[in-house]
Amino acid sequence: MGSLRQRSGRSGRPGRARDASDTDARTRILDAAEKLFAGVGYEATPTAEIARLAEVPKGLVFHYFPRKIDVLVTLIDERTLVEESPEVEAVPGDAAGTLSRLARRLPLSASPAMRRILFREADTHGSVRDRLGRLNGEIIRRARFALELALPTRRGDAARLEVAAVTFAAVLLYQENLCQLTGHHIDPDAVAELIAHALG
Amino acid sequence: MGSLRQRSGRSGRPGRARDASDTDARTRILDAAEKLFAGVGYEATPTAEIARLAEVPKGLVFHYFPRKIDVLVTLIDERTLVEESPEVEAVPGDAAGTLSRLARRLPLSASPAMRRILFREADTHGSVRDRLGRLNGEIIRRARFALELALPTRRGDAARLEVAAVTFAAVLLYQENLCQLTGHHIDPDAVAELIAHALG
Amino acid sequence: MGSLRQRSGRSGRPGRARDASDTDARTRILDAAEKLFAGVGYEATPTAEIARLAEVPKGLVFHYFPRKIDVLVTLIDERTLVEESPEVEAVPGDAAGTLSRLARRLPLSASPAMRRILFREADTHGSVRDRLGRLNGEIIRRARFALELALPTRRGDAARLEVAAVTFAAVLLYQENLCQLTGHHIDPDAVAELIAHALG
Amino acid sequence: MGSLRQRSGRSGRPGRARDASDTDARTRILDAAEKLFAGVGYEATPTAEIARLAEVPKGLVFHYFPRKIDVLVTLIDERTLVEESPEVEAVPGDAAGTLSRLARRLPLSASPAMRRILFREADTHGSVRDRLGRLNGEIIRRARFALELALPTRRGDAARLEVAAVTFAAVLLYQENLCQLTGHHIDPDAVAELIAHALG
DNA sequence: GATGAATGAGGGTTCATTCAT
DNA sequence: GATGAATGAACCCTCATTCAT
Numbered sequence: 001m002g003s004l005r006q007r008s009g010r011s012g013r014p015g016r017a018r019d020a021s022d023t024d025a026r027t028r029i030l031d032a033a034e035k036l037f038a039g040v041g042y043e044a045t046p047t048a049e050i051a052r053l054a055e056v057p058k059g060l061v062f063h064y065f066p067r068k069i070d071v072l073v074t075l076i077d078e079r080t081l082v083e084e085s086p087e088v089e090a091v092p093g094d095a096a097g098t099l100s101r102l103a104r105r106l107p108l109s110a111s112p113a114m115r116r117i118l119f120r121e122a123d124t125h126g127s128v129r130d131r132l133g134r135l136n137g138e139i140i141r142r143a144r145f146a147l148e149l150a151l152p153t154r155r156g157d158a159a160r161l162e163v164a165a166v167t168f169a170a171v172l173l174y175q176e177n178l179c180q181l182t183g184h185h186i187d188p189d190a191v192a193e194l195i196a197h198a199l200g
Numbered sequence: 201m202g203s204l205r206q207r208s209g210r211s212g213r214p215g216r217a218r219d220a221s222d223t224d225a226r227t228r229i230l231d232a233a234e235k236l237f238a239g240v241g242y243e244a245t246p247t248a249e250i251a252r253l254a255e256v257p258k259g260l261v262f263h264y265f266p267r268k269i270d271v272l273v274t275l276i277d278e279r280t281l282v283e284e285s286p287e288v289e290a291v292p293g294d295a296a297g298t299l300s301r302l303a304r305r306l307p308l309s310a311s312p313a314m315r316r317i318l319f320r321e322a323d324t325h326g327s328v329r330d331r332l333g334r335l336n337g338e339i340i341r342r343a344r345f346a347l348e349l350a351l352p353t354r355r356g357d358a359a360r361l362e363v364a365a366v367t368f369a370a371v372l373l374y375q376e377n378l379c380q381l382t383g384h385h386i387d388p389d390a391v392a393e394l395i396a397h398a399l400g
Numbered sequence: 401m402g403s404l405r406q407r408s409g410r411s412g413r414p415g416r417a418r419d420a421s422d423t424d425a426r427t428r429i430l431d432a433a434e435k436l437f438a439g440v441g442y443e444a445t446p447t448a449e450i451a452r453l454a455e456v457p458k459g460l461v462f463h464y465f466p467r468k469i470d471v472l473v474t475l476i477d478e479r480t481l482v483e484e485s486p487e488v489e490a491v492p493g494d495a496a497g498t499l500s501r502l503a504r505r506l507p508l509s510a511s512p513a514m515r516r517i518l519f520r521e522a523d524t525h526g527s528v529r530d531r532l533g534r535l536n537g538e539i540i541r542r543a544r545f546a547l548e549l550a551l552p553t554r555r556g557d558a559a560r561l562e563v564a565a566v567t568f569a570a571v572l573l574y575q576e577n578l579c580q581l582t583g584h585h586i587d588p589d590a591v592a593e594l595i596a597h598a599l600g
Numbered sequence: 601m602g603s604l605r606q607r608s609g610r611s612g613r614p615g616r617a618r619d620a621s622d623t624d625a626r627t628r629i630l631d632a633a634e635k636l637f638a639g640v641g642y643e644a645t646p647t648a649e650i651a652r653l654a655e656v657p658k659g660l661v662f663h664y665f666p667r668k669i670d671v672l673v674t675l676i677d678e679r680t681l682v683e684e685s686p687e688v689e690a691v692p693g694d695a696a697g698t699l700s701r702l703a704r705r706l707p708l709s710a711s712p713a714m715r716r717i718l719f720r721e722a723d724t725h726g727s728v729r730d731r732l733g734r735l736n737g738e739i740i741r742r743a744r745f746a747l748e749l750a751l752p753t754r755r756g757d758a759a760r761l762e763v764a765a766v767t768f769a770a771v772l773l774y775q776e777n778l779c780q781l782t783g784h785h786i787d788p789d790a791v792a793e794l795i796a797h798a799l800g
Numbered sequence: 801g802a803t804g805a806a807t808g809a810g811g812g813t814t815c816a817t818t819c820a821t
Numbered sequence: 822g823a824t825g826a827a828t829g830a831a832c833c834c835t836c837a838t839t840c841a842t
Contacts, residue, residue, distance in 0.1 A: 025823095041323060043243040046815060059819090059824045068816065120323060122381045123241060133382040140384070160397075163390040167371055170386060173378055174370040181322045182333040184340070186370060190363040197360075198398030225805080246832060257807050262834060264805095425802095441723065443643045446836060457803050459840090468837065520723060522781045523641060533782040540784070560797075563790040567771055570786060573778055574770040581722045582733040584740070586770060590763040597760075598798030625826080646811060657828050662813060664826095 026064045028054040033071045034079065038113035042072055042121050072117075073127045079114045082134045083107040090149030095199060098146040099168055099192035106172065107138045119177040139169040151199055164195045226264045228254040233271045234279065238313035242272055242321050272317075273327050279314045282334045283307040290349030295399060298346040299392035303372055307338045319377040339369040351399055364395045426464045428454040433471045434479065438513035442472055442521050472517075473527050479514045482534045483507040490549035495599060498546040499592035503572055507538045519577040539569040551599055564595045626664045628654040633671045634679065638713035642672055642721050672717075673727045679714045682734045683707040690749035695799060698746040699792035703772055707738045719777040739769040751799055764795045 023031075032053035036045040047068050051058040065071045084107070090098045110118065122132045143165035151161070171191045179185060223231075232253035236245040247268050251258040265271045284307070290298045310318065322329045343365035351361070371391045379385060423431075432453035436445040447468050451458040465471045484507070490498045510518065522529045543565035551561075571591045579585060623631075632653035636645040647668050651658040665671045684707070690698045710718065722729045743765035751761075771791045779785055 041243075047817090048815075057824045059826095060822090062817065063823070066817090122378075123320060129381050132378075133384075136378070136382040136384055159390070160394060163387065163394050166384065166386050167367065167391050167394065169384075170371050170374040170378070171367055174374050177378065178322075178332075178336070178370075178373055181329050182336040184333075184336055184366065184369075186366050187363065190359070191367050194360060194363050194367065194398045195394070198394045247834085248832080259807055259809095259834090259836085260805075263807095266834085268833065441643075447838090448836075459803050459805095460801090462838065463802070466838090522778075523720060529781050532778075533784075536778070536782040536784055559790070560794060563787065563794050566784065566786050567767065567791050567794065569784075570771050570774040570778070571767055574774050577778070578722075578732075578736070578770070578773055581729050582736040584733075584736055584766065584769075586766050587763065590759070591767050594760060594763050594767065594798045595794070598794045647813085648811080659813090659815085659828055659830095660826075663828095666813085668812065 025054070025056045025060055029056060029061055029064060029071070030075055030079070034075055034111070034113050034117065037072065037075070037121065038116040042117075042124050047071075069125055072121060072125060075114065075117065076125075076128050076131050079110060080118055080131055080135075081109040082131065082138050083109065084134070084138055090146040092150055093152055095147055095150035096189075096193045096196035098150040099143060099195060100189045102139070102142055102146055102168075103172055103188035103192060106135075107142060108135055115176055116180075119173075136169055136173060139172055140165045143168045147195075147199065150196075161199065164199055168192070168195055225254070225256045225260055229256060229261055229264060229271070230275055230279070234275055234311070234313050234317065237272065237275070237321065238316040242317075242324050247271075269325055272321060272325060275314065275317065276325075276328050276331050279310060280318055280331055281309040282331065282338050283309065284334070284338055290346045292350060293352055295347055295350035296389075296393045296396035298350040299343060299368055299395060300389045302339070302342055302346055302368075303388035303392060306335075306372065307342060308335055315376055316380070319373075336369055336373060339372055340365050343368045347395075347399065350396075361399065364399055368392070368395055425454070425456045425460055429456060429461055429464060429471070430475055430479070434475055434511070434513050434517070437472065437475070437521065438516040442517075442524050447471075469525055472521060472525060475514065475517065476525075476528050476531050479510060480518055480531055480535075481509040482531065482538050483509065484534070484538055490546045492550055493552055495547055495550035496589075496593045496596035498550040499543060499568055499595060500589045502539070502542055502546055502568075503588035503592060506535075506572060507542060508535055515576055516580075519573075536569055536573060539572055540565050543568045547595075547599065550596075561599065564599055568592070568595055625654070625656045625660055629656060629661055629664060629671070630675055630679070634675055634711070634713050634717065637672065637675070637721065638716040642717075642724050647671075669725055672721060672725060675714065675717065676725075676728050676731050679710060680718055680731055681709040682731065682738050683709065684734070684738055690746040692750060693752055695747055695750035696789075696793045696796035698750040699743060699768055699795060700789045702739070702742055702746055702768075703788035703792060706735075706772065707742060708735055715776055716780075719773075736769055736773060739772055740765050743768045747795075747799065750796075761799065764799055768792070768795055 029050060032050045033045070036050060036053065047061050048058050050071065051061050054061075061071070065074060089101060108115070118128060118132055118135070122129045144162060147161050147164060168191065171186055172188060175186050175188065229250060232250045233245070236250060236253065247261050248258050250271065251261050254261075261271070265274060289301060308315065308318075318328060318332055318335070322332045344362060347361050347364060368391065371386055372388060375386050375388060429450060432450045433445070436450060436453065447461050448458050450471065451461050454461075461471070465474065489501060508515070518528060518532055518535070522532045544562065547561050547564060568591065571586055572588060575586050575588065629650060632650045633645070636650060636653060647661050648658050650671065651661050654661075661671070665674060689701060708715070708718075718728060718732055718735070722732045744761060747761050747764060768791065771786055772788060775786050775788060
């Protein structure tokens with residue numbers, strides 16, 4: 001379900017061990033929503049169902065999240081993090097390996113369910129779309145940066161490098177999103193190798 | 201189902217000019233749904249709104265399409281066509297150009313609105329997902345075929361060629377789908393050139 | 401489906417052999433309605449379903465029967481007949497046997513389906529209720545008459561005989577109706593014997 | 601489910617006199633449904649009408665009874681009770697009187713409206729049919745038991761006694777149901793006397 | 801006469817949201 | 822703060838009935 005960033009354990013005394021039923025109501029609501037939104041989608045999830053799964057009274061959902069959309073926004077807000085620090089470990093001379101490493105660790109802290117939500121609900125609310133856009137931008141930026149560092153000389157103009165970065169980002173996102181729909185798989189490592197070869 | 205389109209002007213005398221109110225009610229319903237589904241999505245479109253936009257009474261929508269989902273399914277069925285004939289014009293020695301031409305004419309007969317629906321509602325119904333999967337498969341098949349023909353010799357193994365095909369398909373779909381969400385643009389020609397270079 | 405009292409074979413030339421698809425549309429509509437009303441009830445039967453089963457266009461149902469209720473009324477009218485002639489074969493001295501014979505041949509010409517309709521839809525329309533009432537009355541009348549003839553002397557006052565007649569009618573009607581609901585069976589012959597014994 | 605009745609006056613201060621608008625919304629809904637179902641039948645009663653008569657918003661009906669049929673089922677469940685204890689007061693030697701007493705107090709706790717519903721809607725739902733079947737069975741059982749006790753000696757075989765019990769049950773149920781339809785009345789006392797005479 | 805498209809008034813049901821307790 | 826009854830606007834869908842052809 002991803003890291004929950006427990007909000008101080010409203011219901012348990014500090015220092016006490018935490019078990020499922022002890023988790024704070026707000027967290028349980030978000031957990032439930034995450035599972036449901038990922039499974040059947042935001043629109044198809046009634047708030048009452050969230051409350052039921054979270055084992056909290058229906059009114060409490062609206063106590064914490066005045067509008068239903070706030071649950072989604074909060075989920076995106078608290079449970080997806082696009083890492084925008086420029087920490088890219090690029091190995092000069094190894095463009096393919098550098099891209100592979102990027103593929104292996106997307107600059108995105110989010111559970112699989114949250115990733116699903118991020119793609120599936122991009123149409124639902126601006127904040128989700130923004131987050132997805134930021135993720136895309138960050139991947140491109142990292143890919144670009146990695147390639148710049150990794151490539152021996154500035155062989156090939158900057159434009160081609162940009163295309164390579166964008167293409168790689170497309171593949172990574174595609175892998176998470178449309179692959180699920182179409183059933184086709186892509187091996188990011190192979191793509192990394194292909195791109196490195198194109199630029200090499 | 202199958203292609204209709206030749207339902208023609210039941211309501212107009214032959215030879216008369218056709219305007220909106222002259223077309224088939226069923227066609228007007230599909231037109232309205234196409235516009236609305238593309239704009240705000242299937243779930244967010246009430247059937248009453250479809251009827252209003254189509255200028256038909258609400259009941260008539262259900263006369264033609266017993267369930268709301270049938271409107272979507274019919275739309276996909278009748279207004280998107282994945283061309284699965286192997287007519288790929290590959291120019292030996294010009295992989296980049298061949299891919300570019302493929303990009304310029306996706307094996308998909310569909311209005312921009314229908315394309316949007318195809319991507320946006322892939323989660324909504326299996327038939328949409330299937331169609332999208334078929335499109336993806338066909339693009340990959342064509343890209344592969346084009347590259348096989350275009351490349352001078354079998355330089356590089358078949359696996360790399362496959363990766364190139366899949367990558368190119370990813371980019372094309374990405375362009376139609378996620379680009380819309382993230383705002384990033386890709387120049388398919390540049391990607392074609394990149395890939396050709398990688399294999400060349 | 402009971403006797404259909406074919407209305408002159410509108411669709412076939414006279415003298416031609418009749419087969420199912422040859423039956424006149426009005427008759428097929430009534431046949432279909434009889435089956436459906438008996439099966440799921442009048443309210444739960446859409447006229448469209450009648451038309452479908454009858455294999456006639458929907459509009460034709462309303463051509464013959466301007467209102468839906470007219471189908472039911474016509475069915476009752478044409479396909480149930482309460483025989484009100486006083487033809488009761490009573491055997492003096494054999495009250496039990498006389499009642500048994502009455503039980504065996506109710507003064508009602510109607511298919512099992514029509515009987516079901518007669519009971520089930522008694523609430524739906526006055527004409528059905530009337531017919532049922534007439535049937536009940538006729539059974540009582542016959543039972544009374546039979547007993548009067550069958551019993552050796554006027555032992556027991558007229559009141560008791562009346563009670564016996566009414567009771568017997570109740571049992572006969574009950575047998576067709578509530579028995580179906582509760583699953584309990586009654587043997588009319590045994591009741592006849594019981595009543596005869598009570599009066600004997 | 602089970603018996604409620606003790607939901608009491610959530611909305612009234614203790615000690616206050618209770619009037620219609622003071623009762624539980626759930627109770628008012630059931631009251632309204634009882635009246636309407638008895639009057640025009642289950643199918644012909646829109647839920648909106650129930651809400652109107654109960655003076656509650658339409659949505660509240662579905663808050664308590666997710667499906668319309670649940671209103672009927674609950675009504676049967678909570679407002680009809682078939683007494684299945686074997687408390688039959690039989691007076692030896694007085695079969696007629698014993699049956700009469702049984703007739704006077706059916707083993708059924710239910711308002712006249714609920715009785716009407718019980719008979720009228722036996723086709724509508726299995727639970728209603730079951731309840732009616734149980735009632736019928738209980739009446740038969742009691743009648744049999746009463747006759748066994750009341751009759752001086754085991755004159756007449758058990759079979760005849762069984763027939764008498766079933767007949768009497770038929771008359772009692774018939775009295776409530778078909779009588780209403782046909783307008784014919786039966787005097788249970790007279791039938792009791794008739795049956796007693798038959799067995800005596 | 802025969803036909804099926806057209807019509808629109810509900811019907812049951814859902815559900816986000818409010819609010820008194 | 823916490824709760825679940827209360828609210829009502831929509832929503833999908835049904836269906837008797839009409840009517841132009």
